[in-house]
Each structure stands twice: as C-alpha cells, then as structure tokens.
Amino acid sequence: MTTTLITGGNRSLGLETARRLLEAGHTVHVGMRDLADGDAARALGALPVQLDVTDQSSVDAAFESLDRLDVLVNNAGVLGPLAAAIDDLDADDVLTTLDTNVLGIVRTTQAALPLLRRSEHPVIVNVASGVGWPRWLTTPGRDEFPVGSVPYAASKAAVIALTVQYAKNLPAFRINASDPGYTATAFNAHSGHQTVTEGTDATVMLATIAADGPTGEFWDRTGRIEY
Template identity: 50%
Template sequence: MTVTLITGANKGIGFETARQLLDLGHDVYIGARDTERGKKAAAELGARFVQLDVTDDVSVARALTEIDAAEGRLDVLVHNAGVLESVLDGPSALRAFDTNAVGIVRVTEAALPLLRRSAHPNVVTISSSAGSFWAVNNPERPEFGLPFPLYSASKAAATMLTVQYAKAHPGIRFNAVEPGTTATDMTAAFGIGRPAHESARVVVRLATLDATGPTGTLQDETGTLPW
C-alpha cells in the first residue's frame, strides 16, 4: 500500500486530495496543525492523523517520527499547507514565507530518510502560477492583476525549491502544481474558484506518477507551465 502524507489536509484541496488518494488505495496521513480539526477530517475520510505544523520544527520532526515508527517509509509527500497574506509588511512576509516556502524545507528534510526507503518516492508541492514570471507579466493571464505580492513571491520560492530538490535528489520525483483557482477558505472573500475536488484531480495526477514521470516541473491540468 502506498503511504502518503498531505500537509494542511483537514480542509480544501488537501482534504479532497486525501479523499481521492484513499479511493485509489493509498494509506493517507492527514497532517494538520489543529488536532481537533485534523482528527475530525481523518475520521470522516477513514485516514490517519498526525499533528503537523509546518512552521514548527519540533512538530514536523515528531510527525515524521510517528510515520516512520508505523510505516518505516513514506512513498508520497504532498506539500499542501499554505497561507495568503494580504497586508504587505514585515510580519506578514515572515508568516507567508515561513509557511509557503520554509515549511517545505522543514517537512522535506524530515521526510527524506523515509522517502529514500520507498521504491517510487514522489513529492508534490501545491504551488501557484501566481509565482510565475511568465504569468504575472502576461496581460492575458489572471495572475497579471493579482494584488498579493507576498503570496506570489513565496510561491515562486516554493517552485524554485521544487526544482532544486529535483536536481539534488534524482531518485525522487519532485514536481510543483498549479491546481487552478479554487473555492477554499483562502479565496472565500472573493467568491471565486471551482470546487476543491476538481482541483484535487490535478494534484492526484502528479501524486500518482511512476518512476518514469517528469521531475523538476511546474504543471497545471494542461501540462508543464513556463515560469
């Protein structure tokens, strides 16, 4: 059985990705900062739960130690936890980068020993084309007018980390994904986006790549995106 960890998976795209991977036979661990919400989500789906705050080194280490003790390996890691900071100031920048970029480093580094024990290790980062230079400079793209510089900058960092990890660990698939504009808590104030289960399909496609699949890419549902 494929052992999968999804961060920030108690709601939204992470929750729906967990649901779809469970349907495919994965043994899914719901990583969530809030214990009560995480346990509730895991119980609803029939998944497992680990308390995991991507901004806390101790929490990350404890979660991966727990998975190691139970499974001895990790096959798929999905970096889903993320925040949208609308205020442009120092504290907001620290929060955005700590969750959206540094969190990826924390979890990946803790997970690498477990991933190396997998026959087909695979890491998917839910990034955004809002972090693509090509998209934000293209007047025909919705990202052109997106007024969230910290989100865009931190997602650019997330995609670059994906590429660098792919180069450093050629035996592991590392890909970033633009899941599409999705109706989640993050976008609720704007009343936009498609249902989370539709966007989750894009994540699932990359989370189920075999050893011949691409690595070091940013993709959406149509394929590889320039960035």
C-alpha cells in the first residue's frame, strides 16, 4: 500500500488530487491548517492531518504522527498580495508569498525525509506553475503572459529550481514539479478554462510514476516541459 501526504489537500486541486490517488489505491493523508475544514476529505476516505506549512512545529508534529510515507505532494500555496501597481510592491508582500510557496516546501520536505528514506520508492511532487516559467511569461498568447504579479511568479520559479536541486541531491528519489495550468479555482475566481481534474493530471501522473521514472523535471498535463 502506498502512503501519501498532500499539503493543502482539503480543497480545490489538493482535494481532487486526494480523490484520484485514493482511487489509485493510495492511503492518503490530507494536510490542512484547520481540521474543521476536513469534512470533504473525510467524505472521500482521506485522513485529515493538522498541518500549517508556515509553522515548523505544526510541520514536525504532522510527520511525527505518520508511521510511513511513500509520496509527498507539496500542493499548499497562496496567490499572495497583488500590488495595484509596481510602485506599490512591498518586500513584505514577497516574503509572505515565499514563506508559504517556497519555504513551506522546504519545511515539509526536510521533515518528511526520514520517513521517505524508509520507503522502497520515495516520491515528491512539488506543485509549481507555468507562471514561474520565464519563457511562458514572455510569450504572447500564453495564459501566463498577461500575469503581472511579482511575488507569485517569483515563488513558483523558485519551486521549479528547488525541485531540480532536491532531485540532484536525492538521486534515489523521484522528485518532480507539476504545472496545473489555467484551472478554474478560487485563485482565479474560477475563470480558468481547465477543470480541476485536468489541472491535477500532471500531479497525479508524477505521484504514481515508477521507480525508474523521471526526476528533476517539470511537467504539465501534455508532457514534459523542456528547460
């Protein structure tokens, strides 16, 4: 039995990832800041775990509560403050976004390493975004091109880079980043043109890859994104 933990898994993309991995036969633990928000996860058969990726003590307690772990899906993320104009951008806005989207991944990954090292097939999936991909931010016609937010784009670019570096340092693991694409979620007032199922295609694929599968790569639902 494969045991999986999904951070920020009580709604939207995280909840759909939980549903699909449960269908694939995984035992799924769903991390969330408030266990009172876990009804939807419980209804699926997932196991809620109190986990705030910005709080080291919460992260440590969550992983100490697990007996085993094979797959970690770092899904928790925030859009962060949106400055009305670049002149209004504040360093604290960037820091707030990085604390969840980047440092949150570092906190959970480091805490998960002892458990993952005991797995025969340790897997980590970091949910990134095409908004962190410079080539797409600068390509007219791409969904990412109109995005002007500095904090979110910077945070997701960092997620892609840290994925590559973790993969280099942990060659026995399969560690990859996924791009959900422009998916209808609360992040974009449900304006995205993809369903949450389509938006989780890459994450689910990477969470279920074989031991000889890719590592250190960035994927969307259509395949590998070339660096």
